[in-house]
Amino acid sequence: xxxxxxxxxxxxxxxxxxxxxxxxxxxxxxxxxxxxxxxxxxxxxxxxxxxxxxxxxxxxxxxxxxxxxxxxxxxxxxxxxxxxxxxxxxxxxxxxxxxxxxxxxxxxxxxxxxxxxxxxxxxxxxxxxxxxxxxxxxxxxxxxxxxxxxxxxxxxxxxxxxxxxxxxxxxxxxxxxxxxxxxxxxxxxxxxxxxxxxxxxxxxxxxxxxxxxxxxxxxxxxxxxxxxxxxxxxxxxxxxxxxxxxxxxxxxxxxxxxxxxxxxxxxxxxxxxxxxxxxxxxxxxxxxxxxxxxxxxxxxxxxxxxxxxxxxxxxxxxxxxxxxxxxxxxxxxxxxxxxxxxxxxxxxxxxxxxxxxxxxxxxxxxxxxxxxxxxxxxxxxxxxxxxxxxxxxxxxxxxxxxxxxxxxxxxxxxxxxxxxxxxxxx
Ligand SMILES: Cc1cc2nc3c(=O)[nH]c(=O)nc-3n(C[C@H](O)[C@H](O)[C@H](O)COP(=O)(O)OP(=O)(O)OC[C@H]3O[C@@H](n4cnc5c(N)ncnc54)[C@H](O)[C@@H]3O)c2cc1C
Numbered sequence: 001x002x003x004x005x006x007x008x009x010x011x012x013x014x015x016x017x018x019x020x021x022x023x024x025x026x027x028x029x030x031x032x033x034x035x036x037x038x039x040x041x042x043x044x045x046x047x048x049x050x051x052x053x054x055x056x057x058x059x060x061x062x063x064x065x066x067x068x069x070x071x072x073x074x075x076x077x078x079x080x081x082x083x084x085x086x087x088x089x090x091x092x093x094x095x096x097x098x099x100x101x102x103x104x105x106x107x108x109x110x111x112x113x114x115x116x117x118x119x120x121x122x123x124x125x126x127x128x129x130x131x132x133x134x135x136x137x138x139x140x141x142x143x144x145x146x147x148x149x150x151x152x153x154x155x156x157x158x159x160x161x162x163x164x165x166x167x168x169x170x171x172x173x174x175x176x177x178x179x180x181x182x183x184x185x186x187x188x189x190x191x192x193x194x195x196x197x198x199x200x201x202x203x204x205x206x207x208x209x210x211x212x213x214x215x216x217x218x219x220x221x222x223x224x225x226x227x228x229x230x231x232x233x234x235x236x237x238x239x240x241x242x243x244x245x246x247x248x249x250x251x252x253x254x255x256x257x258x259x260x261x262x263x264x265x266x267x268x269x270x271x272x273x274x275x276x277x278x279x280x281x282x283x284x285x286x287x288x289x290x291x292x293x294x295x296x297x298x299x300x301x302x303x304x305x306x307x308x309x310x311x312x313x314x315x316x317x318x319x320x321x322x323x324x325x326x327x328x329x330x331x332x333x334x335x336x337x338x339x340x341x342x343x344x345x346x347x348x349x350x351x352x353x354x355x356x357x358x359x360x361x362x363x364x365x366x367x368x369x370x371x372x373x374x375x376x377x378x379x380x381x382x383x384x385x386x387x388x389x390x391x392x393x394x395x396x397x398x399x400x401x402x403x404x405x406x407x408x409x410x411x412x413x414x415x416x417x418x419x420x421x422x423x424x425x426x
Contacts, residue, residue: 002425003232003240005222006248008034009206009411010401013418014246014425015213016067021426025213026234028221032210034248035370035402036411038201042364043319046281049326049370050294050308051202052194053411059419060412064195068208072195075313079191081296082353083142089184090296092143093135094171097182103142108180110136115173127377130161134170147298150305152376153275153332160377163408166190194293196313205411222249224257227395244425248401250274250372255388268388271380272406273332277373278342280327281310283364288312289323289355302349303342304329322363325355330373339367375406398424 002018004011007027011034015023031037035048053072055061064072079090084103089095093111096104114136125133131144148156169189171179179185186192197204210216221235225245232240247254252269255261294308306328311318318324327346331337343365350356375381385406392399400421402409409417 001240001242002244002246003242004246004248005232005254006034006401006404007032007210007216007218008248008401009036009209009414010034010248010404010418010421011246012206012209012213013415014248014400014421015215015418016209017419017422018425019422021422023215024240025216026220026222026232027216027218028235030219032216032218033203033206036202036206036414038203039366041281041366042283044281044283044310044322044324044364045201045317046310046324046326046366047202048368049277049279049281049328050306050310050313051411052191052196052293052313053202053205054191054194055412056190057412057416060415063415064205067212068197068205071197071204071208073198073314074193074195075293076193077191078292078312079294079296080292081143081147081298082302083298085353087292087295089186091169091171091185091188092296093139094169094175094179094185094188096176096180097184099142103138104180105138107136107138107142108176110138110140111176112136112173125161126157127159127161127164128156130164134168143298146300147296147305150298150300151275151330151374153330154273154376158378160379160382162382163377167408198314199316201310201317202411222247222257224259225254225397226259227397228260230396243396245397246421246425247397247399248404250403251388251399251406254392254397254399254404262391265388265391268384271384273376273378273380274372275330275332275374275376277370278327278329278331278337278339279368279370280329280339280343280346281364281366282325282327282343282362283318284323284325284356285321285361285363286357287321287323289325289360297349297353302353303345304349307350307355324364325350342367372403375403375408377408381406 002023004025007025039046080087081092096107131140223235224233252272255269304327308326310324400417
């Protein structure tokens with residue numbers, strides 16, 4: 001029997017692609033879906049922050065059509081960066097027009113200087129160096145440094161650039177010049193378009209998968225694992241023998257649960273770093289509070305790094321004549337700031353940038369602390385991750401998914417990794 005721990009997209013996709021092989025899924029929550037879930041509050045549909053499906057692989061298109069036909073609608077990104085009191089179209093580096101002239105000049109000259117140096121930035125250098133070598137000082141200073149300091153909550157010298165080379169668009173010199181002159185660059189980057197369900201929020205994706213798999217044990221948390229005996233113990237005391245174990249829970253948590261983990265691997269549990277995200281969702285009694293799908297906030301005077309608008313993904317996300325928003329505030333490791341404080345500072349920030357008006361009323365809200373949100377790409381991870389994953393695999397444990405593989409993975413990646421894992425197991 002193949003034991004799958006976690007019924008997020010990776011676990012569900014693994015089960016789906018295992019077809020006739022015998023498996024059981026153990027999920028600690030009472031609902032499947034992991035981060036790909038939706039909640040319903042006073043007529044509003046909220047996700048666990050914005051979850052937009054960006055598809056790169058043709059298989060994902062076929063897969064989505066098969067499991068959830070007619071559910072998703074394609075949207076073309078409307079996204080901006082709020083800087084110096086203005087909304088600059090995303091990506092910042094390719095759309096400088098509209099910023100104060102001296103800033104456009106600084107950004108443009110910095111980019112031209114790096115371009116003339118013709119030194120190609122390597123993908124394995126530190127993040128700070130990668131940004132300077134790729135975009136120059138101005139763009140770094142006005143966007144990449146403050147934004148990433150806010151998101152990662154750490155000294156950027158300690159961050160590697162492994163995650164950046166695929167996720168950050170790198171315009172050419174002509175494109176940067178065009179953008180500085182007001183000829184807008186559209187369609188750049190992996191997230192230029194996205195798919196989103198017409199009704200029900202992103203959770204309908206996981207719900208569709210749940211209907212296609214069996215043997216999901218909800219409210220069942222993994223307590224411990226014995227690698228030598230191939231036995232896992234659940235929190236209710238049940239012991240289960242497995243042939244192979246697929247774990248999608250955060251890797252450090254899995255390691256702490258392994259009874260016979262060699263001492264050499266024990267310190268990895270505390271040294272793999274992560275960022276958590278406070279997610280506030282709010283409903284406002286006014287239509288179209290913003291024209292965007294989401295906005296980045298690099299400046300330190302705003303507590304959030306990103307704000308998005310569910311009601312612009314689909315009108316069915318909010319009651320008529322209202323809007324709905326998600327706010328993302330990151331914290332290093334686990335954080336205990338009260339939701340009330342976070343809501344108060346967020347509303348103040350939203351008012352200062354003009355999204356919320358004085359007379360607006362908040363008619364619904366909820367809060368989630370996403371404890372593991374972003375894994376930190378530092379040198380420790382780079383050096384130690386391959387060894388521990390290899391060790392686990394040698395003992396028939398496949399640690400996969402965004403937090404199992406300790407990666408920067410999207411929902412599409414989760415679906416594809418589930419498929420790849422099942423293929424390997426079969
Ligand atoms: C802030 C944020 C924004 C994001 N935005 C996007 C986006 O716009 N587009 C996109 O494509 N992707 C986005 N993602 C990424 C996306 O959420 C993930 O790639 C995907 O949902 C990961 O699925 P998973 O199954 O690997 O992990 P999870 O969804 O985390 O699933 C793991 C499951 O394991 C369960 N579990 C944990 N511990 C135990 C235990 N001891 N016993 C049993 N079960 C356990 C959990 O309850 C959970 O259900 C975002 C992620 C974050 C954090």
